[in-house]
Amino acid sequence: MNFFRHRPFGLPAFALLLIAAAGCSSADDAPSAAVPTPGAAITKWCDRLDGVLPKKVDGLTRRDPEPSSALTAGWGDPAIILRCGVERPAKMADPEADGVEVNGVGWLLEQRSDKSFRFTTTLRKAYVEVTIPAGRSADGMAPLVSLAPAVKEAVPEGIAD
Numbered sequence: 001m002n003f004f005r006h007r008p009f010g011l012p013a014f015a016l017l018l019i020a021a022a023g024c025s026s027a028d029d030a031p032s033a034a035v036p037t038p039g040a041a042i043t044k045w046c047d048r049l050d051g052v053l054p055k056k057v058d059g060l061t062r063r064d065p066e067p068s069s070a071l072t073a074g075w076g077d078p079a080i081i082l083r084c085g086v087e088r089p090a091k092m093a094d095p096e097a098d099g100v101e102v103n104g105v106g107w108l109l110e111q112r113s114d115k116s117f118r119f120t121t122t123l124r125k126a127y128v129e130v131t132i133p134a135g136r137s138a139d140g141m142a143p144l145v146s147l148a149p150a151v152k153e154a155v156p157e158g159i160a161d
Contacts (some may be wrong), residue, residue: 031079033065033072038085045126046084049154057146078133086129103148124155
């Protein structure tokens with residue numbers, strides 16, 4: 001006897017309704033960011049960083065990107081996005097690369113083709129990346145001033161694995 005022969009017809013329709021409803025959530029307007037996948041040691045530093053990140057960066061309220069993760073954070077709209085545990089940028093091998101130091105934290109500076117800026121920490125046990133969208137780049141490095149104390153507290157100096 002085949003138990004699956006008489007499946008209820010309404011179940012697939014109900015499942016589609018649930019999927020459609022989930023797609024209309026209020027989080028649709030949240031920024032998005034790819035979640036890094038570091039190893040356990042780096043994830044530990046990133047979890048620690050998430051716990052000490054400021055509620056405001058450059059006067060902007062925290063508004064985390066989707067999908068939700070302790071490895072990502074965001075502020076404002078358009079969002080300043082922080083990702084912890086990213087891979088070492090290839091640009092760090094370039095002796096001509098631009099770097100800045102903000103309140104004791106070193107950052108690799110990269111201007112992207114869309115006029116946004118990406119900053120990645122240097123000489124820390126985990127690479128922390130901060131992307132400042134083009135619409136916010138007039139503020140210069142002000143967001144890094146807000147973030148530097150948390151990075152100094154949570155991610156020790158050293159070389160990321």
